[in-house]
Structure formats: structure tokens, C-alpha cells
Amino acid sequence: MDSDLFHELLYLNILRLQRRKVLRRRKRRWSVHPANRDRNPNGFFWKNFLKLKEDDQKLFALTRMNRPVYNLLLNIISPFLKKPKQQIGVEERVVITLMYLAYGTPFEIIASMHKLGKTTVRNIVLETCEIFWLHLCPIYLSEPTxxxxxxxxxxxxxxxxxxxxxxxxxxxxxxxxxxxxxxxxxxxxxxxxxxxxxxxxxxxxxxxxxxxxxxxxxxxxxxxxxxxxxxxxxxxxxxxxxxxxxxxxxxxxxxxxxxxxxxxxxxxxxxxxxxxxxxxxxxxxxxxxxxxxxxxxxxxxxxxxxxxxxxxxxxx
Known part of the structure; x- marks a missing residue:
């Protein structure tokens, strides 16, 4: 078989396999799950956390931080978490991450509480933790003089x-x-x-x-x-x-x-x-x-x- 023809057939077979893989991939039924469409008024952050955080003991129980430290963290991190047209605000992202770090709660549980997708919560935690490390490490883990x-x-x-x-x-x-x-x-x-x-x-x-x-x-x-x-x-x-x-x-x-x-x-x-x-x-x-x-x-x-x-x- 001619070498060029062989490579063309190989390339076409690869394209067919990729197409089959795409077709087999499960299509999303909804862009936003119906149970999560009322996230803004009824999600944990909006319905519960914003009220509970007024109590210092409740704030510490949820985030493992007292109020001055919590406010300081928000002030340092907020500029790096802001995104144009983001649907999930900076404080909600920080709260989701702190709740995961404080108790190791599975992403599925946090997602159901906040009326978000599991993958969304996972991405928020990973991204926010990386920002914590990049911007807090030079302040609190700098080499002593x-x-x-x-x-x-x-x-x-x-x-x-x-x-x-x-x-x-x-x-x-x-x-x-x-x-x-x-x-x-x-x-x-x-x-x-x-x-x-x-x-x-x-x-x-x-x-x-x-x-x-x-x-x-x-x-x-x-x-x-x-x-x-x-x-x-x-x-x-x-x-x-x-x-x-x-x-x-x-x-x-x-x-x-x-x-x-x-x-x-x-x-x-x-x-x-x-x-x-x-x-x-x-x-x-x-x-x-x-x-x-x-x-x-x-x-x-x-x-x-x-x-x-x-x-x-x-x-x-």
C-alpha cells in the first residue's frame, strides 16, 4: 500500500473514532438543573449564611475563622477572585472553599446546600485554594530574617x-x-x-x-x-x-x-x-x-x- 494512502486512511479512522466518542458522550439535559434555578434566594449562602455570619460563634463554626481574620482574608483575596460577569460572587466562593477545608465535606453535599453543580463546586474550591496559596504564602510563609x-x-x-x-x-x-x-x-x-x-x-x-x-x-x-x-x-x-x-x-x-x-x-x-x-x-x-x-x-x-x-x- 502506498505510504501516503496509508496515512490518509489512518487519519480518517482516527477522525471516525473521535466522532463516535463525541456521539457516545452523554448530553446535558439542562444548562442549569431545575432544582438549582432558585439558588439566589434559596441557596445556603443567600438564605442561611448571610444571616448566620452576624453571630460570631456561628461564623467561626462555619468557617473556622473569627470575624477579624475572616474580614482580613476577604480584603486580601477579593481582588484576585473577581471575574467579569461571574454568577457566583467572591464571598460565596470563599465560603464554599472554607466550608470544604474546615470539615472535608464532600463536594456533592456542598453542591446540594448551595444549589450548584458538583463540578462547579469542585472548580471553585481548586481555583480558590490556588489563589489562597499564591497570595497568602508570600505574606505568612515568607523566609524569616x-x-x-x-x-x-x-x-x-x-x-x-x-x-x-x-x-x-x-x-x-x-x-x-x-x-x-x-x-x-x-x-x-x-x-x-x-x-x-x-x-x-x-x-x-x-x-x-x-x-x-x-x-x-x-x-x-x-x-x-x-x-x-x-x-x-x-x-x-x-x-x-x-x-x-x-x-x-x-x-x-x-x-x-x-x-x-x-x-x-x-x-x-x-x-x-x-x-x-x-x-x-x-x-x-x-x-x-x-x-x-x-x-x-x-x-x-x-x-x-x-x-x-x-x-x-x-x-x-
Whole structure:
């Protein structure tokens, strides 16, 4: 068979297959489902939320935010959520997203409450979450300065009795449904599929850095070394304060450091506990003091998941 004829027949067959696929595709019966046509007066946002938000306790229960924080979020995010001729307003989009993040409510339930389609709700949540990350991250997760690291070290000494510590680091596995054709990439040592949230925090449970989306099949130490923060820390590129004595009157200067568990590498500015169970008293005391400071990041993850319960659910 002539080569050109062969390619023409192949092209025609591809067109026929695509046409059949389009014809088999289910046609939408309505542009807007009849049950959702009265969304403006009878949807949850219009009928219930606008009244309930006048009560501070109800507002917090629905959005997991108090009024000043809720208003601040709207002021920051509103310019980036506005669209020409949009049918769903900025505040309604934010409320839908916060209700999903606060409780992990399935999209079908939120859609029925707000009289919207499931796909519409899903797109709103994904788009709004991306805008949250892009515009809130530079404000609330910006890299601390040298002066701020000094303040963090002072807090660790005052609250947790460990000198020269500028943060605690750990990873948290977020359960997901295994993506198709992903093999064992997301299958972790805890025997479920996950992605990893790698983060550091200060002595007062405030996150100072975060990296999201690494494979659950990797160790925390491996994930840490792949993040920008981890690479900067290991290469001594973070603006950490200069060496300083561990206590008043000491003549030996010691570097400022982060604390982590045994899954992380031991470096000049990254401390991990001594391995083993039967340790000498001085090493056992060191492990106790280090673990006491490292517990701050575990508590921070606990506070995070208590506030945003979507992190306790299984996600696609």
C-alpha cells in the first residue's frame, strides 16, 4: 500500500473514532438543573449564611475563622477572585472553599446546600485554594530574617529551655486515594497512600516554611533534602544568626540549628537525637531536651488538622 494512502486512511479512522466518542458522550439535559434555578434566594449562602455570619460563634463554626481574620482574608483575596460577569460572587466562593477545608465535606453535599453543580463546586474550591496559596504564602510563609531567627531562638530558650534553636522540622503524611498508574510512589511505611507536608515552625506553633506534594513513599529525610528550604539549610544559605554561646559565661560559640527526628541527617545546623535505647545519662538528657523542642512541630500539625479537618480525610 502506498505510504501516503496509508496515512490518509489512518487519519480518517482516527477522525471516525473521535466522532463516535463525541456521539457516545452523554448530553446535558439542562444548562442549569431545575432544582438549582432558585439558588439566589434559596441557596445556603443567600438564605442561611448571610444571616448566620452576624453571630460570631456561628461564623467561626462555619468557617473556622473569627470575624477579624475572616474580614482580613476577604480584603486580601477579593481582588484576585473577581471575574467579569461571574454568577457566583467572591464571598460565596470563599465560603464554599472554607466550608470544604474546615470539615472535608464532600463536594456533592456542598453542591446540594448551595444549589450548584458538583463540578462547579469542585472548580471553585481548586481555583480558590490556588489563589489562597499564591497570595497568602508570600505574606505568612515568607523566609524569616536574621533578626526574626534571633527572636525565635530566644523563644525556644524561654519556653522550651533549649538554646540556639531556631525551629523544629518534620513531615506529615496526608492520606489520599491512590492515583491511577502511580505504582507504589504514594504508598508509605504506614501502609496507606499519601502525599507529604514538610514544614518547620517556631516555638509558638507558627509555621515558618512549608512544602507540599512529595510522594508518600519517600522518607521524611529524603523529602526534606528535595525541598528548597531543605537544600538551603543543608548548603548553609539560610540567614541564620552567627554562632553564639549556649549559655551566659561560656567561651565556646555554637551554631544556631533546627531540631528534627532520626529520619533527618545530622548536620551543623540540623540536630537529631542520638540513636539507640541504652544511652549514657548525658546523651539521654540531650535526647529528652531535643525531643521536648521537636514536639512543637508535632503540636503544630495537630493544631492545623484540628482547625482544617479536610486534612483528616482521604482525597483524590
Amino acid at each position: 536574621t533578626a526574626q531567627y534571633k527572636d525565635i531562638a530566644a523563644d525556644f530558650l524561654k519556653l522550651w529551655n533549649i538554646p540556639n534553636c531556631v525551629g523544629a522540622i518534620d513531615g506529615k503524611h496526608i492520606a489520599i486515594i491512590r492515583p491511577q498508574n502511580s505504582g507504589s510512589l504514594f504508598y508509605n511505611y504506614k501502609k496507606f497512600y499519601s502525599i507529604v507536608l514538610m514544614a518547620s515552625c517556631d516555638a509558638r506553633y507558627t509555621f515558618t516554611s512549608a512544602s507540599i506534594g512529595s510522594y508518600g513513599g519517600q522518607s521524611d529525610g529524603g523529602v526534606f533534602q528535595q525541598t528548597k528550604f531543605g537544600q538551603a539549610l543543608l548548603e548553609n544559605k539560610l540567614p541564620l544568626p552567627p554562632r553564639a554561646p549556649l549559655w551566659n559565661g561560656s567561651s565556646t560559640d555554637f551554631p544556631h540549628f533546627f531540631v528534627a527526628d532520626a529520619a533527618f541527617p545530622l548536620k551543623e545546623n540540623l540536630m537529631r537525637p542520638y540513636p539507640g535505647a541504652q544511652l549514657p545519662r548525658n546523651k539521654a538528657i540531650f535526647n529528652y531536651r531535643l525531643s521536648r523542642a521537636r514536639r512543637v512541630i508535632e503540636n503544630s500539625f495537630g493544631i492545623l488538622t484540628a482547625r482544617w479537618r479536610v486534612l483528616r480525610k482521604i482525597h483524590l
